[in-house]
Amino acid sequence: MFHKILVAIDGSDVSKQSLQTAIDEAKVWNAEMHAVYVIETGMLSSIPIDNTLEVIYNLLESEGNLTMDTSRETASQAGVELTTHIKQGHAGNEILKLADEIGADLIILGSHGKSEIDRLLLGSVTAHVVRNSTVSTMVVRL
Numbered sequence: 001m002f003h004k005i006l007v008a009i010d011g012s013d014v015s016k017q018s019l020q021t022a023i024d025e026a027k028v029w030n031a032e033m034h035a036v037y038v039i040e041t042g043m044l045s046s047i048p049i050d051n052t053l054e055v056i057y058n059l060l061e062s063e064g065n066l067t068m069d070t071s072r073e074t075a076s077q078a079g080v081e082l083t084t085h086i087k088q089g090h091a092g093n094e095i096l097k098l099a100d101e102i103g104a105d106l107i108i109l110g111s112h113g114k115s116e117i118d119r120l121l122l123g124s125v126t127a128h129v130v131r132n133s134t135v136s137t138m139v140v141r142l
Contacts, residue, residue, distance in 0.1 A: 002029045002136070006104040008095050008129075009035050011067045014110030018140040019071055022108045023078045025138075031106075034083045035071050036098050037064040038091040061086070092128030099135060107133055111141045 007022035009015045019035065026033040039060045068084040075082035087094040099107050109126055130137050 002031045002106040004032045004034065004102055004104045005029075005106045005108060006034045006036060006095070006099045006102065008091070008107070008109035008125075009037050009067055009071055010091075010110075011037075011063060012110060012112075014112060014140060014142050017142055018108050018110045019074060021138065021140050023075055023080050025106065025108070026075075026080045027078070032083075033075065033080055034085060034098070034102055034104065035068065035075075036085045036087060036095055037067050038094045039064055039086065039088040040091055041088045091125040092132070095125070095129050096132055099133070104135060106136045106138065108138045108140060111139050 002025065005022050005026050007018050009019055022033060022035070025031065039057070041057075064086045068086060072082050072084060085098055087098060095107065095109065098104075107129060109129060111126055126139055130139065
């Protein structure tokens with residue numbers, strides 16, 4: 001039985017499927033549901049610190065907010081309340097840290113992220129979470 005579910009969302013098709021899976025699980029277990037979107041700041045480290053960095057960060061943050069709004073609406077239409085979190089840093093570490101903070105007993109995430117390279121193998125974020133999670137972790141595939 002699961003009481004708190006954390007689903008990782010990045011706006012990709014597989015993360016939309018992960019959200020739907022999390023909604024289904026939350027309904028089965030009558031579980032509290034949380035979603036996290038992580039702004040990967042590691043990929044920004046090679047960009048000079050100037051207005052360019054701020055513009056890119058703002059775009060990523062806007063994308064995260066839109067993704068979370070859409071996810072909340074999807075969950076609401078299914079009759080599930082969704083608490084959303086936007087974090088910044090290494091996605092795998094932030095997912096694990098948030099799972100620990102909220103006391104999640106199930107993490108749901110997609111088999112790969114938005115990048116085409118991630119489609120070839122299990123995504124690096126997913127692999128990191130599966131390897132290091134101390135709670136049940138479900139990997140969703142398209």
